[in-house]
Amino acid sequence: MKPELSQAARILRRDGVVAFPTETVYGLGARLSSERAVRKVYRVKGRPSDNPLIVHVATFQQFRALTRDLPKEAWALAAAFWPGPLTLVCRKSQAVPETVTAGLETVAIRMPNHRLARALIRAAGEPIAAPSANRSGRPSPTRFDDVRNELEGRADLILRGGDSRVGLESTVVDVTQRPFRILRPGFISVEQLRAVVPDVRAWKGAVRGAAKSPGMKHRHYQPACKVVMVRPELWQKSVRDWTRRSLRLGVLSYTQAIPQAANICLRRRFRGQEQYARHLYSGFFEAERKKVDVLLVESPQAQGVGLALMDRLSRASS
Ligand code: TXA
Ligand code: MG
Numbered sequence: 001m002k003p004e005l006s007q008a009a010r011i012l013r014r015d016g017v018v019a020f021p022t023e024t025v026y027g028l029g030a031r032l033s034s035e036r037a038v039r040k041v042y043r044v045k046g047r048p049s050d051n052p053l054i055v056h057v058a059t060f061q062q063f064r065a066l067t068r069d070l071p072k073e074a075w076a077l078a079a080a081f082w083p084g085p086l087t088l089v090c091r092k093s094q095a096v097p098e099t100v101t102a103g104l105e106t107v108a109i110r111m112p113n114h115r116l117a118r119a120l121i122r123a124a125g126e127p128i129a130a131p132s133a134n135r136s137g138r139p140s141p142t143r144f145d146d147v148r149n150e151l152e153g154r155a156d157l158i159l160r161g162g163d164s165r166v167g168l169e170s171t172v173v174d175v176t177q178r179p180f181r182i183l184r185p186g187f188i189s190v191e192q193l194r195a196v197v198p199d200v201r202a203w204k205g206a207v208r209g210a211a212k213s214p215g216m217k218h219r220h221y222q223p224a225c226k227v228v229m230v231r232p233e234l235w236q237k238s239v240r241d242w243t244r245r246s247l248r249l250g251v252l253s254y255t256q257a258i259p260q261a262a263n264i265c266l267r268r269r270f271r272g273q274e275q276y277a278r279h280l281y282s283g284f285f286e287a288e289r290k291k292v293d294v295l296l297v298e299s300p301q302a303q304g305v306g307l308a309l310m311d312r313l314s315r316a317s318s
Contacts, residue, residue, distance in 0.1 A: 025140035
């Protein structure tokens with residue numbers, strides 16, 4: 001075992017918290033059975049205690065042990081998409097402590113598609129409860145340096161991994177009700193889910209107050225600068241108008257050209273929505289470092305990963 005990995009496992013066994021890479025975003029992990037460490041996760045993030053954590057597993061046996069009354073279609077989803085960016089909200093077994101689920105009878109579970117993440121779970125000897133490795137309300141970090149800037153001195157260790165390949169948090173699906181329902185859009189689309197379970201209900205948007213997933217009602221994903229979504233049909237005029245103001249601008253687009261202007265200090269032109277998703281949060285952090293006042297972002301299309309992008313961008317700009 002790599003020395004860093006055994007050190008991380010030792011910290012987890014001693015009730016510490018460890019930030020680690022996954023394919024979606026970095027997580028801030030505690031050993032599932034350590035109430036002390038789980039509380040520390042909430043404290044380090046400044047997370048409201050009514051917002052439950054996701055339990056990360058390395059094996060299907062761990063998944064089984066954490067749940068009860070799992071419908072066979074839930075198994076089918078796990079089999080089809082794990083390891084991968086899909087989280088299943090299931091009825092919980094006795095094995096899941098209350099602090100992890102914020103008192104709910106259900107537990108959110110996923111198997112990350114990242115070798116280091118799964119190696120850490122195996123080394124810890126049990127599942128790892130982990131939210132994204134950001135302070136509450138902030139964007140989720142997808143690069144080691146961004147995690148370090150957010151959590152240095154607060155997490156007991158930050159495991160170095162590469163950049164997250166997906167870049168947005170997992171798709172969350174509630175499998176405790178029929179039909180199954182998407183609670184948070186992510187990289188795995190409703191079309192992909194329906195190829196396995198045909199009647200999965202699409203994400204309905206964040207209805208205030210009616211949020212079934214506690215996390216969806218809190219402020220989220222907001223960088224220190226103002227984020228403004230610009231529709232493609234208004235792009236040229238809108239961006240030009242912004243460049244005439246004495247503000248430091250950042251611009252992210254994936255179909256539209258970015259004009260030359262002295263006050264654009266951050267420009268990123270992505271090749272398609274998936275690349276846009278992959279680099280969105282690192283773009284937010286970079287905009288902060290470059291002291292951008294206003295970050296102009298192209299509105300995504302409401303399909304595939306575009307739905308998840310739209311969700312994160314709407315919250316970031318709200
Ligand atoms: O990709 C991801 O999911 C990342 C990586 C680290 O795995 N994790 C992540 O965790 O995004 P977090 O805590 O930032 O988001 C978890 C979401 C929240 O919206 C939370 O409210 C919801 O899942 N959730 C957790 N447990 C739930 C439950 N029992 N019922 C409904 N929603 C739940
Ligand atoms: Mg989060």
